[in-house]
Amino acid sequence: MVAQRSSPRSIDDFATWEPVLQLLRADHAKRRTAIASGRVAGSIGRHGWSLALQRRLPPPGRAAQIEDIQDEVDAVERVQGALADAGVDTISFTAEISPVGKTMLHLLGPSPAVEPGIGNPHPGALILVEDSRPEPWRRLPDPVPGAVPAVSADPQLLEQTLRERLPDAIGATEEEIAAAEVRLGVPFPAELKALYRVTRARWEDWGEDYEAAERVYAAAGCELFALDDLYIADASSRYCHWEFAAKEAVVTPPDARVQGLVGSPGWIAFGDNGGGDRLAVDLTPGPRGHTGQIIMLSHEEDTGAELLADSLTDLVLNRPSEEHGDHRADQPPVAAWVNTASLRSIEAAAHPGLEVLSIGVWDGTPFSLAPVTGLPRLRTLTAYPGTLADPLEIAELTGLEFLKLGPAEWRVLLDAGAVPRSLSAAAIEAHSQQDPLPIVAIANEILALWDRPRIVQTVLEGDLGPVA
Structure with missing residues (x-):
């Protein structure tokens, strides 16, 4: 195990951690009565924390409020401030506290080769090959040479309908559309160009008028992104921890209309359904799909997409596609x-x-x-x-x-x-109650086989005093 004992950073100052340790010790003693010493552990990040604390229930008839855990919030924010100062996102810890309050605190990490654990102080996935991603995140779409736009795709009707619905909208110029194509590295289908010729969906064009924005969203059938905010929904846009991503698998059946993928260089995300799910124009459809069909990427799923409409025209005219195909039961x-x-x-x-x-x-x-x-x-x-x-x-x-x-x-x-x-x-x-130190030792042995950065252990000594 890599260890160090002194550093000028406030995150390595025992006083920074003392309020958190006092809370954990008091809670530990309260729940196990006679125990006034022992091992405590947890993890704190700049945007959240995991501590084994039994929180007080709010009074009957009232929801929990931040004031109910103010002492916990204050203690954690002290550490979070030190993390921000040190440029560290997350750190785990374990501490042995003697009956008289003498404390040995072990700060574990971080390491650029280790993902944070989820809800416990143990290390997450060990990245043995730098910048590696699981196979589904490396998967590219298969070519579908015979794919063509749907019969319903009608850029002229689409543009006419939108101009009738949005007579005062400010559309993008041809130069602005061309610049967006260059930025994304993919030519836009005719329907997408027609949409943005009518409205470029910029907030400054609406003068911060929410009603004007709502009219655009209603006309387009989604919360339309500004032309400047379009992005390619490739695999890199769908982050997932290695441990979970490695257990995913993507499949494209022979009759699929949408390819089974994490993301694609041909998925142009242009809107949101209002619930966090992204809508995209699909230029790499499945074997039975159409070029330019509209798909939805669920924010609750790490892979795949659902077909919404055969064309952007169908989406705007509220003509959803009839689902068929994608049968896998026999496989x-x-x-x-x-x-x-x-x-x-x-x-x-x-x-x-x-x-x-x-x-x-x-x-x-x-x-x-x-x-x-x-x-x-x-x-x-x-x-x-x-x-x-x-x-x-x-x-x-x-x-x-x-x-x-x-x-x-x-x-x-x-x-x-x-x-x-x-x-x-x-x-x-590892079980959540297991001592993190032996787990970290094994993790460092594995990392050493690939000559990857180990999890650094910083050891701090302090005195919490007797239990109040």
Whole structure:
């Protein structure tokens, strides 16, 4: 473990952390009565925090308010200010507090090679290959040479309808539209040009008049982006933590109208449905789709898009597309879950197209990985602690790019020198109550195999005094 003991930064000053530690100790003692010492842990970021505190319930009939946790907010904001000063986004910590208040505080990280943990002080995904992304985020659309605009696509009717609805709108010039095409690196379809010839949807054109904006949105059928705010909804526009992204899989059936993708260089995002879902013109449709069809990217999904209309004309005229195609029922899943509530054997999950295997909570005999050895597309394996009969079987899975295991399973691979070198990222499955220090030590061993920046541990000593 990389350690350091002194630094001029306020984030490394014990006094910065003392209010948080006092709150955790008091809460710990209150919930476990006789305990006035022990280990506490948590994580604090510039925009949120995770602390094991039992918050007071508000009075009956009243919702919780910030004042109900003001002491917690004040303590956390002190740390958040120090994080901002140090240019650090998130930091985890653990502390051992003696009965008389002597405290050893361990600050863990950050590391540019480690994503923050979610809701606990343990490290998130370890990025073993710099700038790497999971396979679905690298997937580009397949060419569809026969794709053409829908019969309903009618730029002239679209422009005429919008001018009737918005007679006073300020449209974009041809030069402005051409500049937007250059900025995005893709030529606009005729319908999109027709839309922005009528209105360029800039706030300054409306004089901050919300009613004028609402009229434009009603006319266009969505909360229309200004011409200057159009963007390409490619994979990079849909951020997802490595650990979750690695378990995603995208598929495009032969009768699909929209390609199964995270994003595409041919998805031009031009609006919002008012609920955070983005609308885009699709220039890379599925095998049964139309060039220029309108799709929606859900803010609740990390992959895929839903067909809304065969053309922008249909969207504006409120003629939604009839869904058909995209049938997958007869195909085995490319992402499979084996656990007490899903598939109950590795054999049931194994097939040549399997990409992701997640082994969850299991109360039976641990599994052998022999049924999936040699599968050509298996790239992700996650296994809950204790579910593998022999972790060394992982060495036979030569195409893995992501692996998540419990600490004991990682220990077996590390001691045997059997950590797959094909990995681009990895993660450690740990219970929220587990001491972060041994988990960080294993993480640093894995990072060292790829010569990646380790998680730095800063050790601070202080005295919280006796329990009040």
